[in-house]
Amino acid sequence: DTAVSQTPKYLVTQMGNDKSIKCEQNLGHDTMYWYKQDSKKFLKIMFSYNNKELIINETVPNRFSPKSPDKAHLNLHINSLELGDSAVYFCASRGTGGEETQYFGPGTRLLVL
């Protein structure tokens, strides 16, 4: 159950602040993702990294900056938080080769006041 972990689990902050969310996976996977789940439960890809290299960068404001210090970690830093950033952010990872299954972290519930 701790294969993909995220911290913090909850984050409440004021508009304009800067915050970070951390993700770690101990599955030995090469690819990691950040997804955003909005209030209507819609899950959307934000970023993908493969072996510390950015692969996908969807239409996400540049206030969001992912960082992968090594292939087991993918952090998300958000500058100048806005009300619309309130959501649940899920980290996920996937193995190599023909392994397609993505394993999700527990999520970080961000509330911007």
Added chain:
Amino acid sequence: GENVEQHPSTLSVQEGDSAVIKCTYSDSASNYFPWYKQELGKRPQLIIDIRSNVGEKKDQRIAVTLNKTAKHFSLHITETQPEDSAVYFCAALMDTGRRALTFGSGTRLQVQP
């Protein structure tokens, strides 16, 4: 890019009945189709998946069917139980390029005891 549509958005069934959720996808290059179950406040968890070289896959009370020609796939849950109540997401993954899941909008399944 890929677009995945999911229906219905809500589904209420009596315990013991069957439930069917349908999805269509737009990109014929997609070749992997997972289904995730998300309980309230929890992470999405894979319940079953199917690859494009297979038309049907079954795991106990859960089955998935795929029609590549029509570009649609369905989740079938038989003998539903109250613990099946959750939000179910279909997703599609292309073989090349982005390799990130495109999710449907989710189906909230309520199994009435």
